[in-house]
Amino acid sequence: MKIGIIGGTKLAVTLGNKYLSRGIDVIFGVRKDFLPKQIEWKILDMQQDKLFPYCDAIDKADIIFLCCENEHLPQICACLISSGNHDKIIIDCTNGQYNPELGCNTSYIQQTAGHNKIVKAFNNLGLDYPKSDPLELLKETYFCGDCDVDKIKIKKLIELIGFKAIDAGKLQNAFLLEAFYHLRKEISFIKNSQNDYHFKLMSV
Template identity: 55%
Template sequence: MKLGILGGTSLAKTLGSKYLDAGLSVVFGVCSDFDTEANEWKALNRLHHRICPFESAIIQSEIILICSENEHLTEICAALKNVDLDDKIIVDCTNASYKQKLANTNTTQIIKAAPKAATFKAFNNLGIDYPNSDVLGIIKETYFCGDHEQERLRLKRLIELIGFRAIDVGRMVNAPLLEAFYHLSKEICWNKKENSCYHFKLISV
């Protein structure tokens, strides 16, 4: 199984490194003007030779994690439209810009671009600056949702492979709720006027 991770973010690099350490084959898709000479990415590319354009990464991969900045989502969706996505799984790890009305605009855009793929939402609670948002390494869980029952177990195992607890929150209609958690954590940080990051933990009673 080959994993494609799209985006030149810290989240993309961190998840990719974790999956490489777990023994998976990983390819990173980045935008055309991405600086592959940046120290951490240069080392990653030298060791694994795995940085390529978005479309190439999508073609090579069975499971695709979208971990990009929002500004690159249009380019990613254009690449998704250009390739055959049958039997591929797409995981949206992004968060759209906050709006008072709950809406998963990034996820909707991705689904429209890749109607034949099994699309899920996961890892977005980490944020694209992860692990800088969790310097103590205390986040041990991520929530996921999607409408494709046969691929749910594969995604759950993929999440658990790198040490996260995979919490299934149901169908894709719940994707806006996952983004709401992310934006609420940012609002807490802003209102407290602290440099600290705040995260949520699920507790069963």
């Protein structure tokens, strides 16, 4: 199994390195003008087989994590349209802009790329993770999707790197998962705090 992490973000390199440390074959897809400035990216760039353009990484991978900035989603969706990618599981880790009328990124990806094998996961971490959780206290992520077989695979992948996987139902609930992210960012803004806020699920 080869995982493709798409996007030149902190979340992308963090998740990718976590899977690499578990012995998983990981490649990274970045835009063609991407400059590896952070030390983690420089280390990956020194390896011949780790950094590829978006389309190449998507073509080579079996499971694809989208951890990119929103401005690059149209280009990535164009790569996903390729017929050879329709059977690959896409894990959307992104969050749309906070605007209830615009829907969510997951719906955009599904409609634009015509791709049905999509699971939402890891979006509660944010693209700046682990900056948003410097002590690594956050140990859970929510996921949703329509295919039970795909969700079992993703649950195992989530748990492999130490997170508790919380099933949030069908893919139609992706907008609720994005709302979780926006709510915690709104709380941080209202409190005018340098700290970040996260939610924890409890059974009572």
